[in-house]
Amino acid sequence: MQYQTVLKKMKTELNDEVQYYLDVENDFLIFNQLLDKELEISFEGYQCLNCGEEKKIFRQGFCYECFYKSAAVGDWIMKPELSTAHEEIEDRDLDFEKKVQLQPHVVYLALSSNVKVGVTRKSQIPTRWIDQGASKAIEIVEVPNRYLAGITEVALKDYVSDKTSWQKMLKNEISDADLIEEREKLKAYIPEEAQEYFLANNGKITEINYPVLQYPTKIKTLNLEKAHVYSGKLKGVKGQYLLFEDNTVFNVRNNEGYRVIITVK
Structure with missing residues (x-):
């Protein structure tokens, strides 16, 4: 066929x-x-x-x-901290940017090779984790816009990687880190603007198996x-x-x- x-x-x-x-x-x-x-x-x-x-x-x-002209691939896609729709500031298309940026976003920890921190729209869970080849993931904060998620990720990157070793992920060489423990360690480093959004009662780990x-x-x-x-x-x-x-x-x-x-x- x-x-x-x-x-x-x-x-x-x-x-x-x-x-x-x-x-x-x-x-x-x-x-x-x-x-x-x-x-x-x-x-x-x-x-x-x-x-x-x-x-x-x-x-x-x-x-x-x-x-270089589509709003769907603006710099804020890869760098959420550059989001400006919450301030009514346009990058390429403010209507599109509001639609995407001004919705709930989650900052999370995922385990695909090493522990990494990442950002995704709430509506993209667990799709984002699957696309990264994560075997486990846990949410840290849920914020109302992409900017807050971005500055939280930037702050946490000083203490945990934001990269995955895709070669190790594909070989299934995965760290045995405790995501709940790592999440608790990072709580103190969440920016003040996002502290109230820490998911204190959500310690659930999502486990993902691949074919x-x-x-x-x-x-x-x-x-x-x-x-x-x-x-x-x-x-x-x-x-x-x-x-x-x-x-x-x-x-x-x-x-x-x-x-x-x-x-x-």
Whole structure:
């Protein structure tokens, strides 16, 4: 069976094991059902997720022009502390920025390799944790806007990393840190503006299991632009990565905007 699509990040659903879905033309693939099957991925070109034109992808599925004009990829996306909608200050599109920034956000701890601190919209839990390949996660504060979440993350970064070792995450080399203990240690460093939003009564850890039959021992990253065609046996899915038997890994999200043909053999 062949499926054509413009790649977008996989949709997920948290059950006993994460379910992974990829939209393809007039259909969708459930990767959980494709474990131990041979997949061929063929690179066919580009299509910007914003303007829809067949332009080379620059970043995050956008062509160069769209990346620097679309409100969906403003600097505040990667750096929440730069959010200004709460002050009625526009970056690129104030209406869009209000819609995204002025809603509940959560600062959390996740365990995907080491312990890391992160920010996400409340509506994106647990999707954000799954996309990062976290095996466990716990909320620290829930604040009413993105700016407060951003300054909280910045303050906590002095005491805990905000990065994941994606190689260790994919190899399933995970620290055995106690997230509840780490959360309590960080409480004192939450900025004064966000102290009242500490989730004192929410010490619940979310545990996440992934559909993986075999973890890679060495990491070989698939570059579709160079390889054009790749074929391998699917052994697992974790984060936004497809894991293959020959230790090749393919980051679906990093290839958003690529037109591909996926063949299930």
